[in-house]
Amino acid sequence: MIALQKSPQEERALSLIGASSSRTEAFLWFLSGLGLILFVIWPVGAVLFESFLRDGSFSLSAYRGLFSKNLKLIGDSFLLAGGVTLCTLPLSTIIALRLVYGPERGRRLVIAALVLSTISPPFLCSMAYLMLFGRRGLVTWKLLGFEWNPYGFHGVLMMETVSMIGLAALLMMTSLQRVDGALERASLDLGASPLQTLKNVSLPLALPGMAASGLVVFIRSLSDFGTPLFVGGSFQVLASRAYNTLIGVGDFPLACAMNVLLILPALGVLCLRSERQDDNFSPGLAEARSLRLPSWFLRGLDVFAWAFVALQVLVYGLIFLGSVTQLWGKDFSFTTRHLAAILTFRADSIRRSLICSLVAGMGSCLLGVVLAYLLDGARASVRRVVQAVVDLPYLMPGTFFGVGYLLVSSRLPFEVGVAFLISMSCLFRQLSHSLRTAKAGLAQIDPTLEYAVRDLGGGPLRVLTDLVLPVLRPFMRLGFLNTFSASMTTTGPIIFLVSPYARVAAIELFESINHGDFGAASAMGTFLIVTVAIVNAIAWRWSAQSRVGALP
Amino acid sequence: MLSFQDITVHYGELVALGSLTLELKRGELMTLLGPSGCGKSTTLRVAGGFLLPSKGSVFLDGQEITNLPPELRPTATVFQSHALFPHMTAGQNVSYGLKVRGAPRRKCRREAEEVLERVGLSGYADKRVQELSGGQQQRVALARALILNPSVLLMDEPLSSLDARLRVRMRMEIRELQRSAGITVLYVTHDQEEALSISDRVSVMSKGRLFQTGSPEEVYFSPANDFIRDFIGNAFPVVLDGQRQLVRPDQVCPAPEGAFEGRLAGREFLGNTVEWRIEWKEQTLRAVMLSCDEALPAPGASVRFDIRL
Numbered sequence: 001m002i003a004l005q006k007s008p009q010e011e012r013a014l015s016l017i018g019a020s021s022s023r024t025e026a027f028l029w030f031l032s033g034l035g036l037i038l039f040v041i042w043p044v045g046a047v048l049f050e051s052f053l054r055d056g057s058f059s060l061s062a063y064r065g066l067f068s069k070n071l072k073l074i075g076d077s078f079l080l081a082g083g084v085t086l087c088t089l090p091l092s093t094i095i096a097l098r099l100v101y102g103p104e105r106g107r108r109l110v111i112a113a114l115v116l117s118t119i120s121p122p123f124l125c126s127m128a129y130l131m132l133f134g135r136r137g138l139v140t141w142k143l144l145g146f147e148w149n150p151y152g153f154h155g156v157l158m159m160e161t162v163s164m165i166g167l168a169a170l171l172m173m174t175s176l177q178r179v180d181g182a183l184e185r186a187s188l189d190l191g192a193s194p195l196q197t198l199k200n201v202s203l204p205l206a207l208p209g210m211a212a213s214g215l216v217v218f219i220r221s222l223s224d225f226g227t228p229l230f231v232g233g234s235f236q237v238l239a240s241r242a243y244n245t246l247i248g249v250g251d252f253p254l255a256c257a258m259n260v261l262l263i264l265p266a267l268g269v270l271c272l273r274s275e276r277q278d279d280n281f282s283p284g285l286a287e288a289r290s291l292r293l294p295s296w297f298l299r300g301l302d303v304f305a306w307a308f309v310a311l312q313v314l315v316y317g318l319i320f321l322g323s324v325t326q327l328w329g330k331d332f333s334f335t336t337r338h339l340a341a342i343l344t345f346r347a348d349s350i351r352r353s354l355i356c357s358l359v360a361g362m363g364s365c366l367l368g369v370v371l372a373y374l375l376d377g378a379r380a381s382v383r384r385v386v387q388a389v390v391d392l393p394y395l396m397p398g399t400f401f402g403v404g405y406l407l408v409s410s411r412l413p414f415e416v417g418v419a420f421l422i423s424m425s426c427l428f429r430q431l432s433h434s435l436r437t438a439k440a441g442l443a444q445i446d447p448t449l450e451y452a453v454r455d456l457g458g459g460p461l462r463v464l465t466d467l468v469l470p471v472l473r474p475f476m477r478l479g480f481l482n483t484f485s486a487s488m489t490t491t492g493p494i495i496f497l498v499s500p501y502a503r504v505a506a507i508e509l510f511e512s513i514n515h516g517d518f519g520a521a522s523a524m525g526t527f528l529i530v531t532v533a534i535v536n537a538i539a540w541r542w543s544a545q546s547r548v549g550a551l552p
Numbered sequence: 553m554l555s556f557q558d559i560t561v562h563y564g565e566l567v568a569l570g571s572l573t574l575e576l577k578r579g580e581l582m583t584l585l586g587p588s589g590c591g592k593s594t595t596l597r598v599a600g601g602f603l604l605p606s607k608g609s610v611f612l613d614g615q616e617i618t619n620l621p622p623e624l625r626p627t628a629t630v631f632q633s634h635a636l637f638p639h640m641t642a643g644q645n646v647s648y649g650l651k652v653r654g655a656p657r658r659k660c661r662r663e664a665e666e667v668l669e670r671v672g673l674s675g676y677a678d679k680r681v682q683e684l685s686g687g688q689q690q691r692v693a694l695a696r697a698l699i700l701n702p703s704v705l706l707m708d709e710p711l712s713s714l715d716a717r718l719r720v721r722m723r724m725e726i727r728e729l730q731r732s733a734g735i736t737v738l739y740v741t742h743d744q745e746e747a748l749s750i751s752d753r754v755s756v757m758s759k760g761r762l763f764q765t766g767s768p769e770e771v772y773f774s775p776a777n778d779f780i781r782d783f784i785g786n787a788f789p790v791v792l793d794g795q796r797q798l799v800r801p802d803q804v805c806p807a808p809e810g811a812f813e814g815r816l817a818g819r820e821f822l823g824n825t826v827e828w829r830i831e832w833k834e835q836t837l838r839a840v841m842l843s844c845d846e847a848l849p850a851p852g853a854s855v856r857f858d859i860r861l
Contacts, residue, residue: 180633180635182631182633182635183635183637183638185600185602185622185629185631185635186629186631186635186636186637186696187637187648187652188601188602188621188622188623189600189601189602189622189623189625189627189628189629189697190623190628190648190649190652190696190697190700191623191624191649191652191653191700192623192648192649192652193623193652194623196652197623200648200651200652201637204639205637205638205639292621
């Protein structure tokens with residue numbers, strides 16, 4: 001039962017190194033604290049500080065400018081984010097319901113499509129959309145007589161909705177799966193029909209999780225600058241204008257003020273959120289439910305789920321076609337030159353992407369475990385503050401975080417490597433997720449298990465190697481994979497960090513789309529998807545093998 | 553009124569229930585008793601409609617209900633974990649069954665308060681279920697099932713999450729409520745004392761089979777087989793006159809003029825009762841008696857006793 005049995009955390013899950021631990025622990029606290037201050041608090045603070053500057057002294061002029069000239073921009077941004085959230089939530093709820101209550105057959109395929117859409121580079125939907133309806137698009141160019149302006153509010157709304165459905169549906173699925181099956185059975189037993197049970201019991205109980213995924217969608221939409229840039233046309237939002245302000249005009253205070261406005265919703269989430277939400281997280285799939293929804297209803301859900309799968313197939317099919325087409329919109333003959341080109345001319349970017357993502361992935365899953373262990377024994381107030389600091393980069397727009405890194409690194413007296421900055425920004429931006437998975441893993445280790453190892457003669461090291469690491473391994477793998485995939489494909493936090501001489505694959509993709517070079521963009525997109533998918537497949541294969549031995 | 557005909561349930565290879573046939577009479581409280589994994593909860597889930605049997609049929613008042621889904625069955629279940637809806641108040645939990653049948657809000661409220669009063673929780677309708685103690689949650693779960701006037705009330709180890717004293721009190725309350733309202737109850741437990749104290753009839757199960765159905769006295773004094781003799785009577789094997797027999801500790805009675813003589817090898821004081829271990833002919837017997845009746849000899853002394861079979 002979710003709420004009825006909530007035991008206060010009296011005992012710390014692990015005391016690991018025992019009495020001699022205080023020194024080690026203090027050292028770990030120092031390291032992770034330093035990391036958080038250097039790579040989270042400092043950059044975020046720098047952006048806030050910068051937004052209040054004008055010609056070197058304190059001023060509100062940036063905000064005055066923002067609110068006087070850009071009111072419509074602010075309104076449009078929130079309107080768009082609200083619209084995307086409103087469109088995404090029902091659609092992803094439908095898909096999540098299909099996954100939880102629908103038949104086993106086809107479930108894996110739908111999940112694969114959802115996961116693929118969350119791990120693929122952003123803007124791919126927009127690119128596919130432009131390949132169909134853009135100036136040299138397949139439909140507009142080939143099938144004449146089709147009048148359709150793809151650019152504008154509607155285009156951005158559609159593309160953001162399509163690209164957020166995957167994440168939202170997966171989040172929604174987890175919260176639905178957490179609903180105690182006994183409660184559904186109780187409701188049926190008391191005479192409620194399956195649909196009444198869904199309406200009165202399952203959905204209300206999943207509501208907190210659904211609200212959380214709605215907020216994630218809202219924040220992501222608010223901070224997405226790529227989609228409005230590509231398909232917005234004259235329609236602009238804060239995030240895309242902030243990007244232009246920085247890249248084009250170089251007005252730092254104004255761009256920073258815009259970004260500050262963008263993090264307000266994230267701060268709201270942090271203040272409202274209770275600690276309880278993170279409980280009960282587990283990798284893998286829960287078993288089928290006993291609630292049998294009527295078959296006409298399930299068939300209805302199925303239509304939406306498979307429409308989504310078909311859409312994904314279309315998008316990736318187009319991307320793949322684009323990568324082997326001579327010149328999209330002009331010359332549709334077959335070629336491998338784009339694919340060959342990225343391997344020869346872009347090898348440096350690809351190598352940098354891989355290295356940074358590996359470093360970020362491993363770093364964040366390690367730091368996640370260390371922090372989970374430290375927080376487990378910390379006072380509630382400390383725990384809340386650290387958790388908020390960790391969550392902040394994840395919740396705020398990537399560009400904000402990136403601008404912070406840019407401000408800090410450009411004012412240091414010495415040069416900092418681009419790859420290092422990229423790695424760190426990805427590491428700390430995804431730390432929130434790694435910490436959550438590590439916490440969930442740690443929660444599986446009953447303190448008495450540790451006593452049992454000690455009691456049977458195992459030392460602290462044995463506790464670590466025989467108990468903690470085997471239990472945590474699948475959770476750490478999940479943390480690593482998330483950070484790795486996100487780092488490979490993210491653009492927001494790093495677009496201001498790259499230089500013409502040191503770039504990464506996702507940025508190449510972004511710029512190719514921006515220049516309308518669909519051949520190069522498709523090739524890079526294909527390459528990124530394949531790489532991330534391969535790494536994910538390998539890791540899942542491993543975790544599928546090791547789960548047999550894991551604790552229930 | 554509720555009858556199981558030849559019910560078989562497979563979980564993959566495992567036979568959870570092997571052709572069970574059982575009939576409940578109107579107004580009786582029948583217990584399904586057995587160790588964990590014996591199939592008693594499976595039987596209850598078949599009765600509630602949560603599990604389709606691989607073979608066999610379930611009848612209620614002569615009507616077949618084997619394939620009737622839970623929401624259409626006139627049965628109501630009190631779940632082991634209580635399964636109270638955490639997002640509703642006690643009153644909302646209790647009136648849920650009426651609400652989904654479209655009863656007006658005022659009626660739901662009134663009836664919920666009435667039933668809560670019957671289970672001794674008047675004035676608790678607006679409490680959140682998290683605010684209630686374990687015993688109170690148990691009562692809400694009971695009230696929620698009772699409000700529908702179910703033909704059969706199914707109870708799945710309803711007291712297992714309560715502490716020992718509360719368990720004894722709640723089982724008395726359940727028994728009184730059941731008697732006064734004449735409700736038919738199918739009650740699952742693994743606690744033989746609970747089963748003996750609460751039931752009109754007890755059905756003893758093991759490994760998916762039903763061994764014996766009878767009054768508590770019948771299964772205690774005339775068990776159908778050695779498993780029941782052991783499980784309910786706590787019996788131990790003794791070779792008497794060259795024959796192996798299972799004897800309950802209360803059948804071994806120390807007496808000054810007893811027919812047997814053995815040696816007192818150990819003693820366990822349990823408060824109101826006391827248990828002796830007596831060595832006799834290279835066998836160990838157990839005897840139990842009221843503490844106030846005990847005539848304590850020195851340890852290792854010889855004692856005389858009777859065996860009343």
